[in-house]
Structures are given as C-alpha cells and as structure tokens.
Amino acid sequence: MRAAFVDRYGPPERITITETPPPEPRKGEALVRVEAAAVTAGDARMRAGRFPKGFGALARLGIGLRGPRARTLGGTLSGRVEKVAPDVTRLAPGDQVAGMTGARMGSHAEYVAVPAAALVYKPTEVSHADAAAVLFGGTTALHFLRDRAEVAPGDTVLVNGASGAVGTSAVQLARHFGAKVTAVTSARNRSLVADLGAGRVIDYAETPVARLEERFDIVFDAVGNITRAEGLRLLNPSGSLILAVAGLLDTVLARGPVLAGPAPERAEDFAFLLELAASGDLDPVAEVVGGLEALREAHRRIDTGRKVGNLVIAPGMDGTP
Ligand SMILES: NC(=O)c1ccc[n+]([C@@H]2O[C@H](COP(=O)([O-])OP(=O)(O)OC[C@H]3O[C@@H](n4cnc5c(N)ncnc54)[C@H](OP(=O)(O)O)[C@@H]3O)[C@@H](O)[C@H]2O)c1
Numbered sequence: 001m002r003a004a005f006v007d008r009y010g011p012p013e014r015i016t017i018t019e020t021p022p023p024e025p026r027k028g029e030a031l032v033r034v035e036a037a038a039v040t041a042g043d044a045r046m047r048a049g050r051f052p053k054g055f056g057a058l059a060r061l062g063i064g065l066r067g068p069r070a071r072t073l074g075g076t077l078s079g080r081v082e083k084v085a086p087d088v089t090r091l092a093p094g095d096q097v098a099g100m101t102g103a104r105m106g107s108h109a110e111y112v113a114v115p116a117a118a119l120v121y122k123p124t125e126v127s128h129a130d131a132a133a134v135l136f137g138g139t140t141a142l143h144f145l146r147d148r149a150e151v152a153p154g155d156t157v158l159v160n161g162a163s164g165a166v167g168t169s170a171v172q173l174a175r176h177f178g179a180k181v182t183a184v185t186s187a188r189n190r191s192l193v194a195d196l197g198a199g200r201v202i203d204y205a206e207t208p209v210a211r212l213e214e215r216f217d218i219v220f221d222a223v224g225n226i227t228r229a230e231g232l233r234l235l236n237p238s239g240s241l242i243l244a245v246a247g248l249l250d251t252v253l254a255r256g257p258v259l260a261g262p263a264p265e266r267a268e269d270f271a272f273l274l275e276l277a278a279s280g281d282l283d284p285v286a287e288v289v290g291g292l293e294a295l296r297e298a299h300r301r302i303d304t305g306r307k308v309g310n311l312v313i314a315p316g317m318d319g320t321p
Pocket residue numbers: 040041042045136137140160161162163164165166167184185186187188189204222223224225243244245260261262263302305306307308309
C-alpha cells in the first residue's frame with residue numbers, strides 16, 4: 001500500500017509517500033481501507049514538533065525526540081473494513097465505518113489497523129469525506145461544550161476562531177444545544193459562520209476580543225490568543241472559559257471556571273456527531289483536497305493559520321479532484 005511518512009519534525013516537505021506492506025490487524029483490531037482522512041491542526045503540530053507553550057519538551061519525550069514515533073500521521077478516518085482479527089465479532093469485512101486512531105495515528109495511508117472499539121458504523125447519508133472531517137473538531141467541541149461547560153438552552157457562547165475545524169463544530173453544537181452564539185472570525189468567513197448558526201459575528205480585525213464590553217456564559221477559545229485573565233473578564237458570574245489551546249501553565253492551573261486539556265476520543269461521541277451530520281444538523285464543512293500527494297499542500301494551508309473548516313484527503317485517489 002501507499003502511505004505518508006514523516007521521519008523528522010520539520011516543514012511540510014518532510015512528508016514522503018512510500019510503498020509499504022499493509023498492517024495486519026492484531027487482537028481487537030480491524031484493518032480498514034481508508035476512503036477519507038482529515039488533515040488537521042493536530043497533524044501539523046505532530047509534523048512540525050510544534051506544541052502549545054511549555055509543552056515542547058514533555059511532548060517530545062512522549063511523542064518522539066526528533067520526529068514523531070507514529071511516522072504515519074492522520075488521526076481520523078472513514079472507510080471500509082477489509083479484515084478483522086479473529087476475536088473481533090462486532091465488525092465484518094465490507095462494513096462502512098469511521099473513527100479515530102488516538103496517539104498511534106496512521107490514517108494517512110491506504111490502509112490502517114484500528115482497534116474495533118474506536119470505530120463506529122458510518123450512516124449511509126454521510127459521505128466518507130464528511131465522516132472523516134467531522135470527528136476532530138467535533139469531538140473537541142462536544143467534550144468542552146456539552147461535557148465540561150454543560151451548555152444549556154439560552155446560554156450565550158462566544159466562539160473565538162469560529163471558522164476552523166474546532167470553531168465550526170463549536171458554533172453548530174452550541175446552537176444545537178440551544179445557545180446563542182457570537183462568533184469571532186475574519187471578514188472573509190463572516191457569512192460561513194453566520195450560516196452555521198452564529199447570531200452575531202465579530203470581525204477580529206475591527207474589534208479585538210479582549211476589548212469586548214459584554215459578558216458571556218461560555219467563552220470558547222479555539223485560537224490560543226485569549227489570555228486566562230482576558231477570558232475570565234469576558235465571563236458572566238458562574239460562566240466557563242474553554243481554553244482549547246492552553247499552554248502547560250494554563251493547563252496545570254485550569255480549575256473552577258477554566259477548562260483546558262486534551263479532549264478524549266470516544267466512540268459514542270463519534271456516533272453522536274455522525275447522527276447529527278446525517279440529519280443535517282451538523283455541517284462538516286469538508287473540502288476534499290486530493291490523494292496522498294495533496295498532503296504537503298494541506299499542511300502548508302494549515303500552517304498559515306487560515307484554514308477554513310476541514311481538509312480531507314482520499315488516500316486511494318490519484319492527484320487532485
Ligand atoms: N484541547 C484539545 O483537545 C484540542 C483538540 C483539537 C484541536 N485543538 C487545538 O485547537 C486549535 C484549533 O484547531 P483547529 O483544528 O480548529 O484549527 P484550524 O482549523 O487550523 O483553525 C484555523 C482558523 O483559525 C482562525 N483564526 C486564526 N487566527 C484567528 C484570530 N486571531 N481570531 C479568530 N480566528 C482566528 C482562522 O480564521 P480566519 O482565517 O478568519 O482568521 C482559521 O479559519 C489548534 O491549536 C489545535 O491544536 C485542541
């Protein structure tokens with residue numbers, strides 16, 4: 001099979017595409033032919049060895065000193081089960097599934113072996129591209145909004161970075177749970193985030209978030225440019241500040257109204273998000289950029305910090321669509 005590899009941290013040019021034998025599913029695993037995989041801010045961090053402030057040394061100890069130990073990146077996938085380990089009874093060859101691969105990554109390849117417990121059935125109404133797209137930002141936004149901040153109908157929610165993978169999911173999920181959403185984005189993404197459900201849109205070039213006078217029940221920072229003090233000032237009493245891009249210090253100090261840390265990858269959340277996508281309540285905002293050859297360009301776009309929604313590759317596809 002063909003797979004993308006990163007042997008050293010560095011620019012997108014470090015990504016190479018190589019022939020390699022497909023993995024064999026081990027105990028509890030399914031081998032999936034990857035029809036679509038998202039290319040995310042997480043992949044770009046892993047490729048570059050670029051982590052939130054203070055995490056550099058710790059992250060490299062865990063993930064790899066000079067380059068990612070998981071040399072094939074890619075944390076989400078949608079595809080078709082090819083083979084299952086003998087102990088796997090829940091899935092069978094031919095099943096259409098989607099899921100996340102955790103720290104082992106590996107979906108930027110034609111095939112990946114994934115624990116069966118990390119896969120859910122893909123609803124037929126949802127394309128492979130949309131299924132792969134919705135999981136990264138969707139699980140993050142769902143974890144912070146529903147499970148940590150306990151968003152409720154009528155809450156006011158400020159989403160900073162509303163046009164990215166996390167932001168587009170946060171706007172839509174907050175709206176889904178009955179909240180009133182104010183989105184912060186640049187002028188060019190104004191209509192996108194309004195269409196996704198933001199009642200109000202703030203162009204950060206005109207009005208920096210730190211200068212806002214009003215208060216919110218939930219402030220969700222998906223950019224990493226709101227300090228803890230600035231965020232707390234924007235909260236109503238008993239509000240929650242979500243720092244999705246917290247540095248080490250803010251992560252260690254996160255308590256009370258401040259919520260930070262990694263979002264878990266849970267199969268029941270994948271199923272929930274895919275059902276919302278199937279019913280049309282959650283737009284995955286997916287753009288298919290091509291096959292494995294399109295990966296470098298996708299990483300370049302993420303590195304600009306201006307990616308809109310979710311970039312998706314189709315590893316079986318040659319060239320660009
Ligand atoms: N804690 C966790 O578990 C977790 C999970 C997933 C992701 N994350 C982190 O969350 C962050 C966001 O991830 P993502 O996938 O959403 O990234 P992304 O898709 O690459 O976000 C790009 C978006 O950020 C917007 N943006 C850039 N500068 C901005 C600013 N000053 N104000 C408002 N918006 C701005 C851009 O909009 P404009 O072009 O309009 O500026 C662009 O659409 C990343 O740092 C990622 O590592 C954390």
